[in-house]
Amino acid sequence: MATLRASKNRCALALMATVPLPGIEVRSRLSPPLSLADVAGLKSCFLRDAVTSMAQIADAGRAEGVIMYSPSGAETAAREIAPKSFKAFPQRGANLGQVLVNATADLLARGFNSVCLLNFESPTLPRSHIEVALETVNRPGDRLVLTAAEGGGYCLIACKDSYPEIFERITTSGTNFLTHTTARAAQIGLKIEMLPHWYNVEDPATLRRLREELNDPDLRLSSTSRPGKPHSAHYTRQYLAKLSEGEGGEQVG
Numbered sequence: 001m002a003t004l005r006a007s008k009n010r011c012a013l014a015l016m017a018t019v020p021l022p023g024i025e026v027r028s029r030l031s032p033p034l035s036l037a038d039v040a041g042l043k044s045c046f047l048r049d050a051v052t053s054m055a056q057i058a059d060a061g062r063a064e065g066v067i068m069y070s071p072s073g074a075e076t077a078a079r080e081i082a083p084k085s086f087k088a089f090p091q092r093g094a095n096l097g098q099v100l101v102n103a104t105a106d107l108l109a110r111g112f113n114s115v116c117l118l119n120f121e122s123p124t125l126p127r128s129h130i131e132v133a134l135e136t137v138n139r140p141g142d143r144l145v146l147t148a149a150e151g152g153g154y155c156l157i158a159c160k161d162s163y164p165e166i167f168e169r170i171t172t173s174g175t176n177f178l179t180h181t182t183a184r185a186a187q188i189g190l191k192i193e194m195l196p197h198w199y200n201v202e203d204p205a206t207l208r209r210l211r212e213e214l215n216d217p218d219l220r221l222s223s224t225s226r227p228g229k230p231h232s233a234h235y236t237r238q239y240l241a242k243l244s245e246g247e248g249g250e251q252v253g
Helices: 034-061 074-082 094-109 125-138 177-187 202-215 217-221 235-246
Strands: 011-018 061-068 087-090 114-119 144-148 155-157 192-194
Touching: 011 094, 011 125, 034 061, 034 074, 034 125, 034 235, 061 074, 061 094, 074 087, 087 094, 094 114, 114 125, 125 144, 125 155, 144 177, 155 177, 177 192, 177 235, 202 235
Parallel strands: 011 061, 011 114, 061 087, 144 192
Antiparallel strands: 114 155, 144 155
């Protein structure tokens, strides 16, 4: 396996990306109200917005951008979405826990000192969350940095080891994720640094929340990145606007 040269305290900033592929329909709690085709289009926008935010951090020299993609045949599509400077590697594992353990282990084996994994279904995750996670995880000592998703799952995980003791038994990103993770970390004496929670867009309620957030004039008109400010998610906002302007001008979500 080729090893990437990683400078001291450099982090692999990795998007855990499920890439929509033509002809492959994936069940989603966003359908209804969206069609499966529209879900695929929306999630493609999530990916583009995520890599846009990541690229700004990578360009500043804070980390190296990576896409950990699935399904296995999605490498070409993943590379088309990401900047050329990003690396692309496949996800491995039969469930969420295995995927997290393997992604972290694979990136550390490629020479990185630390890893920050992002859930691609959080298109408005503030860039400041990611920046604080990078700073926190690279301090001396071991810790797990976590932004939990409201209602279960995660938006961001940063660490210096793969911690199979913590993640290996996690089979879903449901409501037990945070409880399981914190309990297992306590058992092995690993410190957890909790960042402010955020949300994943995975059902009609969070889709409505996303629309309301992206319709905020302050978010649309400002290019600043103040602490806690949602990412502007330009691609997602445009896509949802087009859906809303469909037949009859009906609002989607």
